[in-house]
Amino acid sequence: xxxxxxxxxxxxxxxxxxxxxxxxxxxxxxxxxxxxxxxxxxxxxxxxxxxxxxxxxxxxxxxxxxxxxxxxxxxxxxxxxxxxxxxxxxxxxxxxxxxxxxxxxxxxxxxxxxxxxxxxxxxxxxxxxxxxxxxxxxxxxxxxxxxxxxxxxxxxxxxxxxxxxxxxxxxxxxxxxxxxxxxxxxxxxxxxxxxxxxxxxxxxxxxxxxxxxxxxxxxxxxxxxxxxxxxxxxxxxxxxxxxxxxxxxxxxxxxxxxxxxxxxxxxxxxxxxxxxxxxxxxxxxxxxxxxxxxxxxxxxxxxxxxxxxxxxxxxxxxxxxxxxxxxxxxxxxxxxxxxxxxxxxxxxx
Ligand SMILES: [Zn+2]
Numbered sequence: 001x002x003x004x005x006x007x008x009x010x011x012x013x014x015x016x017x018x019x020x021x022x023x024x025x026x027x028x029x030x031x032x033x034x035x036x037x038x039x040x041x042x043x044x045x046x047x048x049x050x051x052x053x054x055x056x057x058x059x060x061x062x063x064x065x066x067x068x069x070x071x072x073x074x075x076x077x078x079x080x081x082x083x084x085x086x087x088x089x090x091x092x093x094x095x096x097x098x099x100x101x102x103x104x105x106x107x108x109x110x111x112x113x114x115x116x117x118x119x120x121x122x123x124x125x126x127x128x129x130x131x132x133x134x135x136x137x138x139x140x141x142x143x144x145x146x147x148x149x150x151x152x153x154x155x156x157x158x159x160x161x162x163x164x165x166x167x168x169x170x171x172x173x174x175x176x177x178x179x180x181x182x183x184x185x186x187x188x189x190x191x192x193x194x195x196x197x198x199x200x201x202x203x204x205x206x207x208x209x210x211x212x213x214x215x216x217x218x219x220x221x222x223x224x225x226x227x228x229x230x231x232x233x234x235x236x237x238x239x240x241x242x243x244x245x246x247x248x249x250x251x252x253x254x255x256x257x258x259x260x261x262x263x264x265x266x267x268x269x270x271x272x273x274x275x276x277x278x279x280x281x282x283x284x285x286x287x288x289x290x291x292x293x294x295x296x297x298x299x300x301x302x303x304x305x306x307x308x309x310x311x312x313x314x315x316x317x318x319x320x321x322x323x324x325x326x327x328x329x330x331x332x333x334x335x336x337x338x339x340x341x342x343x344x345x346x347x348x349x
Pocket of ligand 1: 038040196225248306
């Protein structure tokens with residue numbers, strides 16, 4: 001992850017370095033008081049740590065994959081598939097149990113350097129169980145212990161969101177994750193569940209009911225990746241069927257006044273990831289980011305960094321990107337309080 005002193009290459013048509021004219025630079029450069037509600041844990045691990053662990057574990061690298069280049073995404077990709085390329089490698093580590101601590105500590109250290117006082121990390125967890133040859137309960141227990149160990153020295157408050165991937169096995173994945181959660185006595189560190197993955201892929205018809213049940217039975221927050229790649233109906237489904245408390249990305253809702261009214265009325269918060277939305281190609285340079293639409297229609301939103309290590313840019317840069325997209329500086333000032341309000345972590349101080 002870069003710090004704010006490093007040169008950030010502008011997106012075409014969106015000069016991130018232009019943002020000084022929008023407001024108090026000191027605010028943007030302040031390392032203090034930030035919260036991030038949408039970070040994928042393995043997208044927050046600096047490439048240097050990934051490379052060290054790969055070498056140490058002797059992991060095979062796919063032909064044609066150049067880790068020095070393909071682990072990061074600095075400029076807009078032609079497709080979501082191209083953007084997701086780093087995960088072809090990231091899902092192969094860590095194989096050794098002790099390396100999970102290294103990986104988590106490295107990620108949390110970088111997040112601390114961005115001034116994050118609280119963070120919600122998300123992980124699909126189950127891949128760790130298969131990599132490390134342990135049960136999903138053991139993998140979840142170990143992951144919680146690693147994050148706790150990494151966050152404690154910084155006094156960083158944190159919560160873990162368990163991610164389910166869209167597809168035929170979504171309901172089975174959710175069941176495994178919830179079984180592990182129950183086996184561990186429903187640890188307070190687990191604060192929510194998430195649905196992620198290719199939005200064009202169908203999921204079992206029963207999945208929304210199972211999400212609602214987990215929310216009702218255990219008080220877990222529900223966040224759904226929806227409307228990232230143009231499917232506004234997925235945002236509607238997330239609210240109406242999944243009872244989503246928050247929407248990941250939700251960019252497609254920006255062109256739909258009716259949907260924005262629903263989000264505002266139902267107080268569903270959109271996790272807006274400005275840099276990610278440009279890098280994935282979800283929003284081409286000639287299309288305005290819907291952030292200002294959300295602001296004008298009273299849709300609650302929090303600015304998040306999604307995969308800061310993959311972008312080599314953290315939340316400070318996402319705030320700058322939001323200003324470059326036209327968001328008033330006053331809205332950035334409110335971000336810490338908004339993130340606190342919509343966080344699934346209870347008792348944030
Ligand atoms: Zn995401």
